[in-house]
Amino acid sequence: MTLKFTTGLLWLIVGFGLMEAFSWWIHKYIMHGILWKIHKTHHQHGKGFFELNDLFTLLFGGAAVVLIFLGVDELDYRFWIGTGISVYGMLYFFLHDVLIHKRLKWFGRPKSKYLKAIAKAHRDHHKTKEKNHAVSFGLFVVPRRYFKEERE
Numbered sequence: 001m002t003l004k005f006t007t008g009l010l011w012l013i014v015g016f017g018l019m020e021a022f023s024w025w026i027h028k029y030i031m032h033g034i035l036w037k038i039h040k041t042h043h044q045h046g047k048g049f050f051e052l053n054d055l056f057t058l059l060f061g062g063a064a065v066v067l068i069f070l071g072v073d074e075l076d077y078r079f080w081i082g083t084g085i086s087v088y089g090m091l092y093f094f095l096h097d098v099l100i101h102k103r104l105k106w107f108g109r110p111k112s113k114y115l116k117a118i119a120k121a122h123r124d125h126h127k128t129k130e131k132n133h134a135v136s137f138g139l140f141v142v143p144r145r146y147f148k149e150e151r152e
Contacts, residue, residue, distance in 0.1 A: 008080040015084020024138040117146035
């Protein structure tokens with residue numbers, strides 16, 4: 001493996017990790033704050049396949065595409081961070097939209113302890129249909145209590 005590729009993979013991991021942290025913060029303080037009118041469409045599960053909340057996907061995906069294009073000539077850190085954000089987005093789609101919310105009915109119930117913990121944390125997040133009092137704002141980083149509950 002070349003040093004440039006290895007460094008690129010590290011930037012990809014950084015992009016993925018920063019996206020989880022950034023998404024948690026945006027979800028808790030912006031989506032459940034000033035932009036609740038958009039995000040509440042996800043909590044209220046209206047009719048139809050698309051939700052107004054899907055606009056956030058365009059925002060995050062757009063940022064990833066811009067970073068990839070800015071860094072593609074040199075395959076610099078911007079390319080790899082954008083790629084990390086894109087990988088995050090693809091995994092988010094499969095975990096959140098397909099596996100948890102069944103927007104596409106591709107998979108049954110999760111079987112692994114980790115996926116079960118993610119699903120439980122997300123169910124707890126959706127226990128409220130209101131802006132306040134929600135818990136568990138991340139997706140990939142799951143509080144330990146959800147693993148403990150799974151064992152019991």
